[in-house]
Amino acid sequence: MSAARTSPRSVAVPAPAEGTGWVGKSIPTKESVRFTTGHGSYLDDVKLEGTAHIALVHSPYAHARIRSIDVKEASAMPGVLAVYTGEDIRKLVDPFMQLAPPPADKVLDYPLAVEKVRFVGEPVAVVVARDRYLAADAAEMVQVDYDVLPPVMDAESAASPSAPILHEAIGTNRVWDGVYEYGDVDGAFAQADLVIQEKFHYHRFNSAPLELNAALASFDRRTGELTLYTNNVMPMFCMPLVASSLRLPSDRIRVIVPDVGGSFGNKINSFPYMVLVSVLSMQLGRPVKWTELRSEFLAAGTHGNERTFQIEAAVRKDGTLLGLRGEAFDDTGAYARYEPAGAVIWAQVAFSMYRHKNLRLHFHSVFTNKCPVGPNRGYSRAQHLFLYERIMDRIADRLGLDRGEVRERNFVRADEMPYQAPNGTVLDGGDYARALHRVQEMLDLPSLRAQQKALRARGRYLGVGIAAALDSAGNNFAQVRVINPHLPFSGNSESARVWMDMMGRVHVAMGPTNQGQGHETMASQIVAHELGLNPEDVHALPGFDSHSHPYTGHSGAYASRTAVMGGGALLGAARELRRRIQVIAAHLLKTAPEDILLEKGEARSRRTGNALPLSVIGGVALGNSLELPLDMDTNLSVTYVYRPPFRIPSHVDKKGNFTLTYSYQVHGAVVEVDPETGKVHLRRYVAVDDCGNMINPAIVEGQVIGAAVHGIEAALLCEAKYGADGQLLASSFTDYLCATSLDVPPVEVEHFITPSTAGPMGVRGVGEGGGTALPALAAAVEDALSPFGVTFQDSHLTPERIQSAMRGRAPTVPSPP
């Protein structure tokens, strides 16, 4: 990270003025060509001579004490190089650092289970063998003797003092708990015309990336250097964890991320496996590779945070929300591998898009005997936004008001932007009500209502659901200090390097890893725009390599941050390189640097029209440098770190600017529900999105559609469901039902463009979509079945759940719209 330049403060730069206008163009993503023609190079495509492969032995129990593990037979199998148990690994690595404050910081978490198993699928032993088949054969021969313990399967009961304890060392199942209180909550309830009480449950699911977790470690005994290939998408943030667990100085670890086939946050928690293959490689002196199985991913990868709300809403007769109070139970699973970050991340959207001022939420993060949770598209915010949208629907229904009208009454208004919410977060522009109106128009609400009425008379049930959500991006890491004031994290930053070679060709590399979002294209567009080039002529380095890519500790592709954070870094680096080129060109063209225009691969004097191709500038600066004065800077490699102007939130009042930008979206769903079977048929889906200025609108559209589809399948199909005995029921793709193109209608997308008041180039992050589809679909199903008077508290709507709610109910007279 040489020559890092730090921007003094956030620059709310308007859409770039100069250049050939590549920013804002829907050019096809350049990397898609290799991805769609079979030329991507993913982790399993990395082949190293002499690689050994591993197979994991998993716990069949949710909660059990390990009495003994017999590896004798397995060790003697053909091709087996070694078998390690949790006890063996414990002697070789240090446990992972915990984010939680005491007592949960005392939890001992290792790559393999030690003493106890705490969820079905937890790895207890590992076989290393010459190939993957032999490893799997031997893994079956490992004999584990368990003492089965009662499992704890839901967060509320886990929090009770009588529950069995997962981690005896801390004597409680609580990871974290604390009260967030903003405004005068009791005052709000005293003024209420109506108090609504509800319980909502946001279910467990993840986003099923096509490529699963994988890692390949190669320890070089000659140099003492470990090369760790990983598809973790936040590798440099994980590096301190990995290095300290391995007891290796970080300068001995080189991290390489090849092409990544999707993550949606799910790959952030792969560090235990990164440590495992690394320590095995160090032990055996040969490369060791692990590629996850789908069943392993489903059982022991990452699930999104499952959350239960016990909530009360104080409401005025006109539908104004005055205050919310209640409890949230976050089921974090068996280990806190990214948690309890989720216990504060939600506060980025504490008040959602609404103006009310009073909120008290007692938040509990609790261990249960399930897969550890971690970031999943809309991490920790989608849960909270679901709560708000369902509350808005309840307010409307209870007061006999229109659901849209109630939202409108409570929305932050366009003329209040930028708007500071009571917890200090700042909404950076937009017109929420107008987006809602547009969705209503796109759906043609009046004619839908007429159709609904006509169909009801024939025993068919059509419903419309509209929901809104924020998509916060570019988080301020200091928010974790709300949960643990001693954590050494704050702010956010990203690094990019732009450089020109002797032939005048321009290269760019940055910290965020590409998981298919089009980073190479977006980076090329920004650099091309600033340097007067064609995006095809900018070479964006694929993947990530800690030896060639710049990075900061915050680097990675998570929390919708790359356009904002990476964009800021790219812009800074490209502009500084432009300035240096201008200085050199001005000297050669005998003019002033301000007179130099970069266009069509040339540096041209506006005044004289004389021009030099960039190849001459590169050639002179880097190879023929005596043509330039000795005191002229010939360094054509610029690394720039972008850093937004965050402050450290107060851990006492829990207030602060938690995130830089807030995209928003309003989604509308039209469903038909079969009242006899409970099956939901999605007829239409529309989305309006506003992420400010768009670097590449086609990429934005892909993100909006992708997020909508993930939400739709989560609402209707995907559930990481466990039985009461702790067995994972959705243990393969037979039962974990991802949507296919046959299950989702085309998503109709429109964009609003309200430039961000905070993000560089007026850009807001986009990519998670706030889980908007979940409340939209719940609302649509309720609307369809309103003649039956059924309501739903769960974010997941199975046919059976709907059918059993309907059992014994008859429709009332066709109700008025």
Add this chain to the structure above:
Amino acid sequence: MYPRPFEYRAVTTVDEALRVLHEVEDGKVLAGGQSLLPLMKLRLASPGVLVDISGIPDLSYIRPQGENAVEIGSLTTHDTVAHSALLQERCPILPAAARGIADQQIRNRGTIGGSSCHADPASDLPPTLLALDAEFSIVGPKGSRTVPAKEFFVDLFETQVQRDEILHHIQVPTLGPQWGWSYTKFNRREGDYPIVGVAILVRLDSHGRRLEEVRIGLAAVNPTPCRARAAERFLQGQEISPAILKEAAHRSTEGLHPGSDMHGSSQYRRDMVQVFVRRGLEEAVTRARLAGGNP
């Protein structure tokens, strides 16, 4: 994803297949591989020798057997069944059931013989073949024999086909114009195995008013595909009315012991059998009336 070790033998004639199956101890027939290979990858099945019959040319055909029947070779793929003009004309319920199986890739490989021999109670073809009173021709070391559908499916994943035998072909009847049919597959996601599957055949009198004969095949509600005999008996000879169809739907769950899974409890499956038997009867009756000129 990593099966246990196995040996692989590709055979090109029925005789060769039978010889190999006879010689080896733990041989298993491989047809389209769409059920067997997933089980092997999950290590739920681990045959020692895979005897791949997919290269036997004369087991893939659909041909008329006189006027009243169609013979289908056991290697005929779901896709071929789905698009067969002969079946469409003589026995359209079978292509309809085949069209809903899984996805195109799987339909291109999966075979009617494999689906029958695998005898997964949640499959689409077995209840349909059961409703059709199909006949299964099996060849083995002792020669060949023909088994009626009602005896073919023995238990969960178990049929009359013994370890050293292969299913050669299946014969289904030609359905005359007085017949109506419906196949309903109820699932959460397109192409998945059904939560319940209902195959219905009805034969009406010449006025289209009375049910002369009814056959109801059910998937995913018992350890084997089964017939709703109580409902069939109840309907036989009845004048068609909504109340009668509803009562029959009610009786169709008699003797069923559906299991529970995360997509449907036992109770839910029973409820769905009732819904889809009623709807399926209505659809089949409508078809029969149209075909018989009594709309």
